[in-house]
Amino acid sequence: MTKPHDIIVIGAALNGLAAALALGGRHVKRPLDVVVVDAKDPRAFSTNAFDGRASAITAAARRMFEALGIWDKVAHEAQPMAEIIVTDSAVPGGARPVLLQFGEADMKGGPSSHMIENRFLYGAMLEAAQASPHIRFCVGQAVEHYHFKPGLAAVTLADGTALKASLIVAADGRNSPAREAAGIKLVGWPYDQMGLVATVEHELPHNGRAEEHFTPSGPFAILPLPGNRSSLVWSERTEQAQRMLALPMEDFEEELKLRFGTHLGEVKLISGRHGYPLAMYLAETFTAPRLALVGDAAHVLHPLAGLGFNLGLRDVAALADCIHDAAGLGLDIGSEAVLDRYTQWRRFDTVATGAMMDGMNRLFANTNPVLTLIRRAGLLAVNRMGGMKSMFVSEAAGISGDLPRLLRGERV
Ligand SMILES: Cc1cc2nc3c(=O)[nH]c(=O)nc-3n(C[C@H](O)[C@H](O)[C@H](O)COP(=O)(O)OP(=O)(O)OC[C@H]3O[C@@H](n4cnc5c(N)ncnc54)[C@H](O)[C@@H]3O)c2cc1C
Structure with a gap:
């Protein structure tokens, strides 16, 4: 067993x-010893073949990357979202009435999000972490x-290496073996x-426009990347999605073009395809x-x-505040008090965001004519209310609520 981290x-x-x-990087004021x-x-x-995904990085997340010294490494790969439109389509590739539109006038503090391919985020963060003498x-x-x-x-690793520390931070994904080992249940x-x-x-430029087309089988998102490129997140019923994944590539491309539409001219598939089962778990x-x-x-x-x-x-960011505050006072960073503060800070926001995403997915995936009428009327009403739209933009940018220091762009 090595010395405790x-x-x-x-x-x-x-x-x-x-x-x-956030805990041991070079831009942290008093870095901790992290493995x-x-x-x-x-x-x-950081290879494109790995997950093929791109992420919408909110304004608050951008500030955090700036505070951690990451943003200037990925900024040239980031596409600002200048406009967001939401449509409600009854059939794939059919008429798409625009119900909600956010433009530059609604995003007074700058773009609410930037699109960045995950491979660049992985690469920049890994390089920065490897450059810190406090991260092994x-x-x-x-x-x-x-x-x-x-x-x-x-913890003990597969090769028998034993590691110990004051605290374990589990970022081990949706099946989290650490969560399971601790007996924490999922809902x-x-x-x-x-x-x-x-x-x-x-063929044609997207001009920074992100499109979310709600269809009965799920949302079809066209998200702008630098150049005349877009990242697609196409939600389909599982059986249909598996059928799409099994199609020869040319046939898959034809199906995709059908849903994409012709508003950006000729469209060409320039990547492989990846399929992710969708779920909501807390x-x-x-x-x-x-x-x-x-x-x-x-x-x-x-x-x-x-x-x-x-x-x-x-x-x-919230955990970093809790841990660095405790460390600054010379307290135990893995104590119950530190962990309680973290849970209280994050639990409500997560449940509220999860419930909202779940509700929207259900509302839009429903073909009931009364519900269709209500959601269309609701979105059109929001579209006409400037104040309501600004509130949505602040929420989407992640700049409202009780923000930890990193999300305010401050160093920890
Ligand atoms: C289609 C799709 C589109 C998305 N788009 C966006 C978007 O635009 N914006 C956004 O914010 N989010 C988006 N997301 C969500 C986002 O991609 C995920 O939330 C994020 O990638 C999760 O990262 P993670 O580090 O928590 O987990 P993971 O990426 O799952 O990483 C877990 C890591 O833990 C390791 N691990 C697991 N078990 C062990 C073990 N026992 N020992 C050692 N290591 C272990 C794994 O090898 C892995 O590297 C999207 C998700 C999907 C499916």
């Missing part, structure tokens, strides 16, 4: 790397055993939907003795508003 972060994907940087563990080698995550990596070995003891937490349900993800190139509690859950380990949402990773960053 301050923190063991399990998971070196988006949320694990963000946690490592990051992952069953996989995170260098593989132990990768290619899964954690096999967990010990949550009153005074200290410990939620799978949707009978998959998210198909692909990147396309189109951990019953975000902490256990000497353990804090962040990211998908704590919550999985429908990707219709592109908030999953942003919610993970909110966890990381």
Whole structure:
């Protein structure tokens, strides 16, 4: 057993790397001693073939990346969203009445979000974490055993390496073995939907416009990337999605074009395709003795508003405040008081956001004519109310509510 660390972060994907940087990165005022563990080698995550996804990074998340010294490494790969439109389509590829539109006039403090391919986020965060003398990596070995003891937490890796620390931060994804080992239950349900993800190139510029087309089988999102490219998140019923994934590539491209429409001219598929089962799950509690859950380990949402990773960053930023405040006072960073403060800070926001995403998915996936009328009338009414639209934009930008320091762009 090596000498105890301050923190063991399990998971070196988006949320694990963000946690490592917020606790032990070079831009942290008093960095803690962090060890990051992952069953996989995170260098593989920065290739496009890895997950093919792009993320909508909110204004608050951008401030956090600035405070952590990441933003200038990815800014040239980021596409600001200048406009967002929401349509309600009864049939794929059919007429799409625009019900809600947010333009530059509604986004007075700058764009509410930027689109960035995940491979660039993984690459920049990994490089920054590797550059910190306070962050050590132990990768290619899964954690096999967990010990949550009153005074200290410990893990054993598949090769027998034993690590101990004051606190374990579990960023080990939706099936979180750490959450399971601590006996934390999940509430939620799978949707009978998959998210198909692909990147396309189109003839005409998107001018920074993001489009969310609600169809009865789920939302079809066209999200702008730098150049004449867009990232697609196409939600379909599981059976239909699996049929799409099994099609020859040319046939898949034809199906995709049908849904995409012709408004951006000729469209060409320029990536592979990936399918993600969609679900909504919330951990019953975000902490256990000497353990804090962040990211998908704590919550999985429908990707219709592109908030999953942003919610993970909110966890990381709140946890960083709780831990650094305790460390600054010379207190135990894994104590119950620190973990209670973290749970209280994050629990309500997560439940509220999860319920909203779930409600929207259900409301729009419903073909009942009365509900269709109500949702269309509701969105058209919001579209005419300037104040209401600004409120939606602040929410989407993640700049409302009780923000931890990193989300305000301040160093911890
Ligand atoms: C289709 C789709 C589109 C999305 N779009 C957006 C978007 O636009 N904006 C947004 O904010 N979010 C979006 N999301 C959500 C976002 O992608 C996820 O919330 C985020 O990637 C989760 O990251 P994570 O680090 O928590 O978990 P993961 O990426 O699942 O990483 C978990 C890591 O833990 C490691 N691990 C697991 N078990 C062990 C073990 N026993 N030992 C060691 N290591 C272990 C794994 O190897 C892995 O590297 C989208 C999601 C989907 C499905």
